[in-house]
Amino acid sequence: MKIRRWTLFGSFVLGLWLVACSSAGSTAGIAVTEAWARPSPMVERAGAAYMVITNGGSTDDRLISATTEVAATVELHETKNEGGMMAMAPVDGIMIPANGQADLEPGGYHIMLIDLTRALKAGETITLVLTFEQAGELQVTAEVRDE
Amino acid sequence: MRRHWWLGALGIVVGVALVASVVWWRNAQHTFAGIINNPPQAAPDITLTDSDGQPWSLSNLRGQWVLLVYGYTSCPDVCPATLSALRRVKEQLGSQAEHVRVVFVSVDPERDTAALVQEYVSHFGDDFIGLTGTPEAIAAAAAAYGVRYEVVKVDSAVGYLMSHTAFVYVIDPQSQWRLTIPFGVKPPEIVDDLQYLMNLEAQ
Numbered sequence: 001m002k003i004r005r006w007t008l009f010g011s012f013v014l015g016l017w018l019v020a021c022s023s024a025g026s027t028a029g030i031a032v033t034e035a036w037a038r039p040s041p042m043v044e045r046a047g048a049a050y051m052v053i054t055n056g057g058s059t060d061d062r063l064i065s066a067t068t069e070v071a072a073t074v075e076l077h078e079t080k081n082e083g084g085m086m087a088m089a090p091v092d093g094i095m096i097p098a099n100g101q102a103d104l105e106p107g108g109y110h111i112m113l114i115d116l117t118r119a120l121k122a123g124e125t126i127t128l129v130l131t132f133e134q135a136g137e138l139q140v141t142a143e144v145r146d147e
Numbered sequence: 148m149r150r151h152w153w154l155g156a157l158g159i160v161v162g163v164a165l166v167a168s169v170v171w172w173r174n175a176q177h178t179f180a181g182i183i184n185n186p187p188q189a190a191p192d193i194t195l196t197d198s199d200g201q202p203w204s205l206s207n208l209r210g211q212w213v214l215l216v217y218g219y220t221s222c223p224d225v226c227p228a229t230l231s232a233l234r235r236v237k238e239q240l241g242s243q244a245e246h247v248r249v250v251f252v253s254v255d256p257e258r259d260t261a262a263l264v265q266e267y268v269s270h271f272g273d274d275f276i277g278l279t280g281t282p283e284a285i286a287a288a289a290a291a292y293g294v295r296y297e298v299v300k301v302d303s304a305v306g307y308l309m310s311h312t313a314f315v316y317v318i319d320p321q322s323q324w325r326l327t328i329p330f331g332v333k334p335p336e337i338v339d340d341l342q343y344l345m346n347l348e349a350q
Contacts, residue, residue, distance in 0.1 A: 046223040106228035
């Protein structure tokens with residue numbers, strides 16, 4: 001009975017590890033899941049990418065920059081709801097707390113894609129390279145989709 | 148034999164009563180995701196400029212439901228989120244969607260030309276209406292619904308950004324302002340609110 005419990009636990013851990021590896025990307029405790037970008041039919045209008053970044057490590061990390069082949073400039077921005085007033089501003093970085101996560105989502109943190117090199121159409125995928133203070137570079141794939 | 152007939156009739160009566168009370172209970176229980184105007188108040192008319200450069204008034208849409216929003220086309224996060232949500236609302240409304248129009252008013256007259264605003268909103272819905280105007284006309288159209296906006300100078304490659312309130316104002320076919328929906332309410336909840344109001348209207 002005891003052995004069987006350990007086997008179960010072992011396969012659970014192995015399963016978790018497999019899931020973590022098959023996600024959009026991971027490096028040194030940092031993993032990205034649910035990465036997506038909004039369709040941008042007009043190249044003169046900035047696009048936005050969103051994702052969940054988890055930090056399985058025991059030290060805090062920070063997303064400090066990003067690049068992509070589809071935009072000349074990429075900035076990290078945050079939208080804040082200040083009593084109904086939606087205020088957006090660039091940020092130096094996005095904190096990913098140790099054993100925690102940062103949600104990049106509409107109305108919050110987002111990766112802004114400026115000077116798009118082409119229109120982004122729903123159904124395609126784009127590649128982003130994220131740079132973290134501790135974990136270094138991480139390549140992620142984001143699906144372009146209507147949300 | 149006669150007794151069975153009685154039982155059948157009773158069954159039908161009980162069944163109908165059950166269905167009726169469930170319908171009544173569901174309606175009575177409706178909790179709005181948006182902020183309801185009770186009683187409804189007359190929707191202020193606003194006059195702006197359409198993509199042909201012609202004056203356009205909200206009263207043009209009397210007889211239809213209007214979802215009125217304010218924003219700007221260089222807005223990468225909030226405005227596309229709202230317009231995408233309204234596109235999905237229209238999809239989920241099915242045949243009821245033909246009586247619902249989305250109107251987007253730019254609060255950025257410096258960068259948003261009438262043609263640009265219309266092209267922008269068309270990407271979210273064929274029948275979405277994009278409007279702009281002189282700074283004075285936009286200020287008046289915003290003040291009418293308590294919309295606030297301001298230019299924010301930031302260190303960004305997009306140039307300046309704008310802070311603005313991001314509510315959806317729901318106006319009924321009698322030009323009554325019924326509901327104000329805050330940013331972030333999910334499409335199914337907006338659909339529930341709209342269908343509830345539409346059903347009240349139909350009764």
